[in-house]
Amino acid sequence: MSRSPPDIIYGVNDKPPTLSLLMMGFQHVVVITLTLIIPVLIAKEVGLSDQQANFFISMSLLATGIGTCLQAWKWRGIIGSGYLCPCICGPSYLSASIMAVHTGGLSLLFGMTAITGVFQIAISRIISKLRILFPVEVTGVVVTMVGITIIPFAIPSFFGTTNTNLINPVVVLVSLITFVIICGFTIWGKGWTRLFPALIGCIIGYLLSLALGVAGDDTVAKISTTPLFGFPDLSYFGFSFNPYLLLPFFIATISSTFKNVGDITICQKTSDMDWKRPDFSNISAGILSDGISTLIGGLIGGLGQSSSSSNIGLALGTRTISRYISFSAGGILILLAFFPKLAALFLYLPDPVMGAMSIYMGSFMIVAGLGIVTSRMMDARKTFVVGSSLMFGLGVHMLPDIFSQVPTVIQPLFESGLSVATLVAITLNLLMRIGIKKxxxxxxxxxxxxxxxxxxxxxxxxxxxxxxxxxxxxxxxxxxxxxxxxxxxxxxxxxxxxxxxxxxxxxxxxxxxxxxxxxxxxxxxxxxxxxxxxxxxxxxxxxxxxxxxxxxxxxxxxxxxxxxxxxxx
Incomplete structure (x- = not known):
């Protein structure tokens, strides 16, 4: 039986009190809903009507809620990792999803997403045989890059430069106040305040943004006009299939799976003082859970699902890693799919709140990834693998047009620094093994x-x-x-x-x-x-x-x- 580190407040199998569990679930929901920007971007990119977009977002929320519960379930050690590793709308599926909607509308997106779930389920059955691809240094690079990939989103939101090159002093002020509150309660908080630093910071930041006018001119109007309760309009649902989109969706699945390996590994390491190496049977169960969640997403009219690195960062920061929090968060997400007004509160989170929270969570992921890398002795070969893969991954964010000429069909593999760094790390690791005697x-x-x-x-x-x-x-x-x-x-x-x-x-x-x-x-x-x-x-x-x-x-x-x-x- 694994031993939780002494500074963990609630371990993996500890059940917090009901009220605390509910509040911690809300705290994680705040983070999860940040990724609703993915279906929103797809809706805007392809010109979906408001009704179509609302259906798409509601069904994505429903799939995310189901997947979050499924991941924590750990049914017979086959389905679910049994960790606090919530689902989100997978960023890896953005490009392929836009291609699908442009080509054949929402019905094609739903059909291809369902097939993607089948891809991931198949990969989960063989991932344990591929453990040679994921030694500790490669897994550490993946986890580190997961944190780094938050930076291009977090920094513009923090400084108010999302839609402009000019720094907004008011946004910076709100961001700093929110960030200081979150970090302050994390480090010096006592009792319940240490359990909910992100939730406290989010509420104060939200109110400050509304008071100072940086929450968006029409945020309050949009929330007030959104209906409180409603069933999704199933008339927008349908299925179609296009074999030419199999490759881009398969590549998106591979990218998402790489991320799953890193996320579940950090969950294993965080929950066990005696952690030595990734447990691939557990990782297989976690990937199977995400594959089923993506399949469900396609079958009900939502987006493909992936594990949430940001929520793992939040769990590390608050030192609460109970898997029961996933059930609380998952239940809230399922309810939000049928309460559009409540979902809108999260959907229209102000930029400074999102920026402060993203930096807070990303910092824990980066340090955790580096900790995994340094848990093994390093020589010139491994230094080359780690350093080179991080440089290529960072290059994608520093020079975003560097892979613009990559063929469209494999674009999903090169649009993320995480995917590029993982691909380079795996390739170099295999090459560097040549000549090593065991x-x-x-x-x-x-x-x-x-x-x-x-x-x-x-x-x-x-x-x-x-x-x-x-x-x-x-x-x-x-x-x-x-x-x-x-x-x-x-x-x-x-x-x-x-x-x-x-x-x-x-x-x-x-x-x-x-x-x-x-x-x-x-x-x-x-x-x-x-x-x-x-x-x-x-x-x-x-x-x-x-x-x-x-x-x-x-x-x-x-x-x-x-x-x-x-x-x-």
Whole structure:
């Protein structure tokens, strides 16, 4: 059973009090509804009528609510990751969706979205076999870029330059006040205020924006004229299919899946103090959940769904990662699909509020991603993979026209810094693996400086393999103690052969020598036993080796002994 970090207020399986659960659900809904800009952009780009746009947005909200609950469900370990990892309208589907509506209207978009869900369901069944594509450094790059991709949206909103190049001082003032309130309650808040910093900041920022006139000239009018309750008009629903759009939608699915891997990985790491590597069976269940959510989106008339990195950032900031919050947020989203006036409150969030919240959440994602990258030892190969992929990913945002000449059919893969960085990281990782041996040998002579030689050997291999630093430190100590003991206690006078064998799950170090058995014991010898027993020092060394390694086996092969040090990785 996983152990939650000590600073977590509500762990994955903790159920907060009902009122707190409801308020935390609202807090996450505020973040989720920021992504309603995706269906709004599609509606504006293709000229949908107000009625069509309202239907599209309502059904997208409904799909998001269902998907948010589904992701937290963890049904038999098959569907849902079981984490607070809400769904949003997937940004990866923007370009392909616009192409579909331009080509065949909403019916074509709904049909292709449903097929996209089937794509993702199929990918979820084989993702565990593709774990070689996602070592920790690649996953860390994905998570880091998820945070970085918020910047092009967050900074213009923060400074009021969304529709102009001129900074709006009033917008900046509201943004700063909102940001300071959110950060202040996150860091210094006590009791309930620490649980709801984003919600408190959002409410105060919203009221300030309305009072200072930066919420939009017609925001209040739009909200007031929106009906309180209404069923979506199903006359806008339909299905059609175009085989020429299969490739762009498949590429969008791949981009969304890359993001799913990073998001669920950070959920795993955040919830478990003993986290070592991504659990791909759990990731598979999470991707399957998002695939089903996207399929549902297409079947009811909504947009494709993806996991929400911003909400994970919010969970990290508030230190509340209970999956029950997803059920609260999901239920609210489902209700919003039938209460347009309430949905409009979120839909018309002022720019300074969105900017402050986005920067707050993105900062946690960036730092979390870098933490994943540095959880393994880095050598020149891995540094090249991480650095190059981040540079290409950042290049998309700094030079947005750089991939403008890419064929339209694969444009979704290159329109996001996240997609480009992930593609570069995966490609370079596979190339950099060429020439890396998973097994290395070392011979230690009786007159060698054993500690120095073992340290240099294990550090070099640890960097090449990208091993966990703590495991390499324990392996170095165990191997040094073993070899020192063999020579100092007269167990052997011959050279000792060491082989280090690595895979993603373990490190095994067989130590082969000719001589007497090294005594291994789980019981620490007393000072009297050490001084009086001829094998006292050998027993002490054997005890120390047992303490450093996860498991130790000793095998006799005629005139040779093989001590194998096992380390879980």
């Amino acid at each position: 097994q290395e040998t070392l011979t230690i002579q009786p007159d060698d400086e054993i500690s120095d030689k073992v340290f240099a050997f294990m550090e070099k291999q640890g960097e090449r393999w990208g091993a966990r630093p703590d495991v390499i430190r324990r392996a170095t100590s165990a191997l040094s103690e073993t070899c020192e003991s063999l020579f100092s206690t007269g167990r052997t006078t011959e050279p000792v052969s060491v082989t280090a064998i690595y895979d993603e799950l373990k490190i095994d170090i067989p130590v082969s020598y000719t001589g007497k058995e090294l005594i291994l014991t789980d019981k620490r010898p007393t000072p009297q036993e050490i001084m009086k027993d001829p094998d006292g020092f050998s027993r002490l060394s054997g005890y120390m080796v047992q303490r450093y390694a996860d498991r130790v086996t000793n095998q006799n092969l005629g005139d040779k002994w093989v001590i194998t040090l096992h380390f879980d990785h």
